[in-house]
Amino acid sequence: MWSHRKKFSIPERRAGFKQTCIIKIISKNHKMEPETKAETKEEKFKRIATFRTQRILEDMRLLGNCANRAGYAYSEEEVGKIFEAIAAKLESTKQLFSTSAPKLKDTFEL
Numbered sequence: 001m002w003s004h005r006k007k008f009s010i011p012e013r014r015a016g017f018k019q020t021c022i023i024k025i026i027s028k029n030h031k032m033e034p035e036t037k038a039e040t041k042e043e044k045f046k047r048i049a050t051f052r053t054q055r056i057l058e059d060m061r062l063l064g065n066c067a068n069r070a071g072y073a074y075s076e077e078e079v080g081k082i083f084e085a086i087a088a089k090l091e092s093t094k095q096l097f098s099t100s101a102p103k104l105k106d107t108f109e110l
Contacts, residue, residue, distance in 0.1 A: 078110050
């Protein structure tokens with residue numbers, strides 16, 4: 001690997017002000033990271049699905065915090081709407097794994 005440091009000035013909008021920068025040039029043939037084998041589709045699915053499932057479970061836990069009546073006021077109707085929307089989205093997502101089902105509404109409002 002070879003490297004070269006070069007100083008150059010970048011003029012600012014204000015007259016007479018210059019900022020000095022250092023850039024490092026690295027040979028194109030040198031790789032910064034060691035080569036790794038390509039990720040298979042199964043490995044990619046497991047990695048991404050695990051991360052996204054964990055995120056959903058954490059968001060569900062956070063939603064459960066809204067059940068605290070000391071901090072929040074809500075009606076049973078609002079709670080029903082929340083869980084109906086979650087159940088509908090869960091069902092449509094399950095269908096995506098078995099067939100090509102049409103997309104449902106991705107937004108939610110009370």
